[in-house]
Amino acid sequence: MRKFNFLLTDDEEMALLGLEEGVDWEKLNADKIFKCHSKDTAIRMLKTYDIDIIITDIEMPGGNGIELIRWVHDNKPDIKSVFYTGHAEFVYAQEALRLGVEDYLLKPVPYDELENIIEKIENRILLEDKQIVFSELVDDSLCESSDRIVDRVKKLIADNLSIGSLQRDELAAMVHVSSGYLGRIFKKETGFAISDYIVKKRVSVAKQLLSKTSLSITDVSSRVGFSYSSYFTKTFKEQTGMTPQEYRQKNKL
Structure with a gap:
């Protein structure tokens, strides 16, 4: 069965702990769950590890989540993104949609809703994987x-x-x-x-x-x-x- 790697990013340790313990990661076929506290650390981890889905807060010191998602969009476009924020500002949602974010949530994060979002993303990844396998069979026949x-x-x-x-x-x-x-x-x-x-x-x-x-x-x-x-x-x-x-x-x- 396909396993998935996640990166959780939030400058508050308690928020990360809440995500780690509040979400049923086993049900979501999680393989590895990486955690970090800043945009720069997240980028280093994205360069180092094979991440499928990143879940990030927006408000962080030293570079916010929008900047992080922008980096993902420009450098690792295959990684799926979800963000959450404590402020229901339209500009965040607008920028998120432009950058291809899968979904976003307001704090406090409703874990059951996040699980549903992740399941939909994983199903999309599985479908893309199948399409890739099929396409490769076709592509291999090209002259x-x-x-x-x-x-x-x-x-x-x-x-x-x-x-x-x-x-x-x-x-x-x-x-x-x-x-x-x-x-x-x-x-x-x-x-x-x-x-x-x-x-x-x-x-x-x-x-x-x-x-x-x-x-x-x-x-x-x-x-x-x-x-x-x-x-x-x-x-x-x-x-x-x-x-x-x-x-x-x-x-x-």
């Missing part, structure tokens, strides 16, 4: 080789790098294969997940723009597909060990 498909996707990424949300589903549709199949052959051919490859490509092009042009950091950020220059700076430093400004000063031609 075009996997390396040619990957080369085409690399070119699509390079040509559309300024688009902020390059999604695997969209790329797969452009080369007429299933999303799951594309993810597998891309990883096999390049050693990278598509989302990780896109990040590295954005940073690589940003390096060239920083060293060879006088574009502002904000303009460079926009040209390589980052909606927020602050997020660009953070990602760039994670990848290179330097801020964009530090890199420019060191490598300006």
